[in-house]
Amino acid sequence: MNYRETVLLEKAYRLLNHGPTICVSAAHNGQQNIMTAAWNMPLDFAPSKVAVVLDKQTWTRQLLEASGTFAISVPTRAQVNLAQQIGSLSGAALLRDTQKDKITTLNLQTFTGTTTQAPLLEDCVAWLECKLIIEPHIQQTYDLFLGEVTAAWADTRVFSQGHWHFEGHDELRTIHHVAGGHYFIAGQAIQSSATGPSD
Amino acid sequence: MNYRETVLLEKAYRLLNHGPTICVSAAHNGQQNIMTAAWNMPLDFAPSKVAVVLDKQTWTRQLLEASGTFAISVPTRAQVNLAQQIGSLSGAALLRDTQKDKITTLNLQTFTGTTTQAPLLEDCVAWLECKLIIEPHIQQTYDLFLGEVTAAWADTRVFSQGHWHFEGHDELRTIHHVAGGHYFIAGQAIQSSATGPSD
Numbered sequence: 465m466n467y468r469e470t471v472l473l474e475k476a477y478r479l480l481n482h483g484p485t486i487c488v489s490a491a492h493n494g495q496q497n498i499m500t501a502a503w504n505m506p507l508d509f510a511p512s513k514v515a516v517v518l519d520k521q522t523w524t525r526q527l528l529e530a531s532g533t534f535a536i537s538v539p540t541r542a543q544v545n546l547a548q549q550i551g552s553l554s555g556a557a558l559l560r561d562t563q564k565d566k567i568t569t570l571n572l573q574t575f576t577g578t579t580t581q582a583p584l585l586e587d588c589v590a591w592l593e594c595k596l597i598i599e600p601h602i603q604q605t606y607d608l609f610l611g612e613v614t615a616a617w618a619d620t621r622v623f624s625q626g627h628w629h630f631e632g633h634d635e636l637r638t639i640h641h642v643a644g645g646h647y648f649i650a651g652q653a654i655q656s657s658a659t660g661p662s663d
Numbered sequence: 664m665n666y667r668e669t670v671l672l673e674k675a676y677r678l679l680n681h682g683p684t685i686c687v688s689a690a691h692n693g694q695q696n697i698m699t700a701a702w703n704m705p706l707d708f709a710p711s712k713v714a715v716v717l718d719k720q721t722w723t724r725q726l727l728e729a730s731g732t733f734a735i736s737v738p739t740r741a742q743v744n745l746a747q748q749i750g751s752l753s754g755a756a757l758l759r760d761t762q763k764d765k766i767t768t769l770n771l772q773t774f775t776g777t778t779t780q781a782p783l784l785e786d787c788v789a790w791l792e793c794k795l796i797i798e799p800h801i802q803q804t805y806d807l808f809l810g811e812v813t814a815a816w817a818d819t820r821v822f823s824q825g826h827w828h829f830e831g832h833d834e835l836r837t838i839h840h841v842a843g844g845h846y847f848i849a850g851q852a853i854q855s856s857a858t859g860p861s862d
Contacts, residue, residue, distance in 0.1 A: 503705050507716060515714065606706055628847070647855065651836065653846070
């Protein structure tokens, strides 16, 4: 059964607002790759934008720069080993040494969205497709990439009407990287009683 | 008792790596302000850098741009109402309407670090002082501010030797904003069994 449903672009920031570790992917000219990235954040509400840091050595970055698009998949507690493997293996080295790309090597199940060719990782809980906002100076100097969100989806079992609700779905909780193989999962939902902007 | 100890700058990224919501503060010419910011991420290991999004309307941003420095405090579950208040009140409006700044109005307990004048919020679990990396184009276009970390501390009850350890200190868990008054707290620590770079 498919629980994937479209998220309104103006609510797409909520998929990343709580700081999950993500997988970033890109495709160009028949080649594709995916990597794990803890360093990401929303950048704007409307049009929806995101920022992500991608090391110069990554093949995903090369494909992203060549295609001008990328995708984000938000992995779950059930996928923590997969996220760690995706973050540890070099797609470029695999291709050079084995003639197989990372997606084939790890037997990753992916699907294609509606606005990019970048592979989206199955069994994640959220997905965003993005158009690269070309800013060569910060890309080169800080490895910092900005994107405008062109499509977004979430798993309705844990995200609907603009809100996460992980209760009863602990295996679908997002993961939050610390270092090495260490992660936190998204924990208890709490509500501030302080006055503030309404939701 | 004071549990605050210095964090090595090359490990400072770990204070933000798991995506907590932070308070950003700045001081200039005897004036100071603090705001809440969910949109933040590490940007580099060494020299340690961070990125944060600060809306044009915020007074903290004006003080940051004037002083060329800012500070980050990482609030806790016990402080969620405070973080929400800090994020909801306009320091500029308060000063205009009451002649009192936000820190006075909310009776915030703060201390000064070693490399900036920006107020650091007491009872948080981590603190970073930063020197603004001046990048006018992205500041103006995307409200995106980069900083080089010049000093960092953490509460040794929950962070030591480069690692978070919240067990037994649920009230000190970091908070991760979703929207409105909704937050997650950092949950269970998990360890990937996949092969990867050692920690």
